[in-house]
Amino acid sequence: MKAKIVITILVGLLVLLAVAPAIPAGGKAAEKAQGAADKDAKGPPEIETVTFVNIPYWSSPPWYPDECDENADTYRLVMGGIRWADDNPQVACVVYTLGAPTGAFAAVTPAFVTWDGATTAGIYGSISENAVNPPPGIAADETNTISWGTIDGPGGTIAMTSFSFWPHTKELVEFDLIFDKDEDWTTTGFDIQGVATHELGHTLVLDDLRSPRDGALTMHAYTWPGDTWKQTLGSGDIRGIRAIYGE
């Protein structure tokens, strides 16, 4: 009798496993699971998503400014070969400012200009503001967005960025950047422009740097209240963007 129950449960599990991949994907985790299932079945490739979490120092870090080399030429790519499709992609972005600090749109727009100025590729196109609709967060909708939303309340993470790409063509599809609306984004807190420039670097597929020597670079992992170093690119940041998009 007991054996029969065990067999019934096993059959039930097998049926569940067989049905599971057909359940429509909802959200990023489910999407990833779906992608893995397709890979096993040698089906069509699925979009992959990479997410970065920005956890800062709450006062200036121990190496600042003594160990930082302003001429450091370091950069790292998240994954080689991934980029926006052509040489003049003109990537558009919508900045959602409902619930954002005053002046948020004006603070993020220079970040696009800064990266664009380091290459002739013409990466960015229309950067527009939407001050009416609620922040969309990280949503797989092929619309590039920046917004102020809830992440984890005050402390912890101050921003989250994701980019999505086709693994077979290495072509970028979308990025989304969320600023944590519960942090201090005033002049005594975190610098919107600097954080935006760092996070946009991730969407161009540049990775975080962690050596104190690279502390003056935009792509250094850590920011802190009052840190404006990340507004302008250093040698390594410029080398990195040019390695992907040319001079």
Ligand SMILES: [Zn+2]
């Ligand atoms: Zn980062």
